[in-house]
Amino acid sequence: MAADWDKRYREGFYAGKNEAHGLLTRFSPLMPRGKPVIDIAMGQATDLLFLARTGLSVYGLERSSEAIRLASEAAARERAGLAIAQGDAASLPFRPAVAGCVIVFYFLVREIMGEIERLLVPGGLLIYETFLKRQNTIDRPRNPDYLLDDGELLGYFRDLDLLFYEEGIFTVGSKQRALARYVGRKR
Numbered sequence: 001m002a003a004d005w006d007k008r009y010r011e012g013f014y015a016g017k018n019e020a021h022g023l024l025t026r027f028s029p030l031m032p033r034g035k036p037v038i039d040i041a042m043g044q045a046t047d048l049l050f051l052a053r054t055g056l057s058v059y060g061l062e063r064s065s066e067a068i069r070l071a072s073e074a075a076a077r078e079r080a081g082l083a084i085a086q087g088d089a090a091s092l093p094f095r096p097a098v099a100g101c102v103i104v105f106y107f108l109v110r111e112i113m114g115e116i117e118r119l120l121v122p123g124g125l126l127i128y129e130t131f132l133k134r135q136n137t138i139d140r141p142r143n144p145d146y147l148l149d150d151g152e153l154l155g156y157f158r159d160l161d162l163l164f165y166e167e168g169i170f171t172v173g174s175k176q177r178a179l180a181r182y183v184g185r186k187r
């Protein structure tokens with residue numbers, strides 16, 4: 001629920017998390033220039049601000065007012081151009097073929113998987129990383145509705161050529177994470 005996320009951000013749950021995800025920094029050089037990057041459920045926009053620093057135009061969708069407040073403050077501090085839409089990712093407010101890249105980190109709504117790839121221009125990149133259901137064997141329980149089955153992410157993006165995929169249990173910082181990581185390019 002949005003209120004839960006607001007509370008988490010207000011209480012500083014993600015404070016000090018200022019580094020872009022490794023999958024993003026690794027594949028950002030392949031992003032086409034000249035078209036915006038859309039981050040679905042951008043949180044406090046750490047990834048988008050990293051991309052803005054490289055000269056890309058960035059657009060975030062997020063439901064939590066608190067996350068948006070933190071993202072806006074960070075963007076203002078950096079004088080970064082960050083466009084934000086507040087809304088529910090279950091109904092994406094974007095036209096098809098508008099994005100050079102779509103990024104999704106630690107967010108899953110299965111109903112929009114088909115729409116996500118339609119946002120990309122030909123040659124555009126999708127970068128997606130989130131938890132597997134196996135995460136519940138190593139950490140606090142999360143709602144399995146928002147966790148991936150093994151191999152599941154690979155099955156969604158029919159119009160994309162696969163550039164990179166891995167899944168398994170990885171060490172991220174000091175923590176064990178059961179993750180799927182996907183990068184594909186629109187034909």
Ligand SMILES: C[S@@+](CC[C@H](N)C(=O)[O-])C[C@H]1O[C@@H](n2cnc3c(N)ncnc32)[C@H](O)[C@@H]1O
Binds near residue numbers: 089
């Ligand atoms: C785990 S955080 C990930 C944030 C960011 N992508 C990252 O990896 O740093 C999940 C985010 O999804 C947002 N969120 C949850 N449900 C949403 C929805 N239906 N529509 C848009 N954002 C949502 C939350 O507010 C939260 O910021």
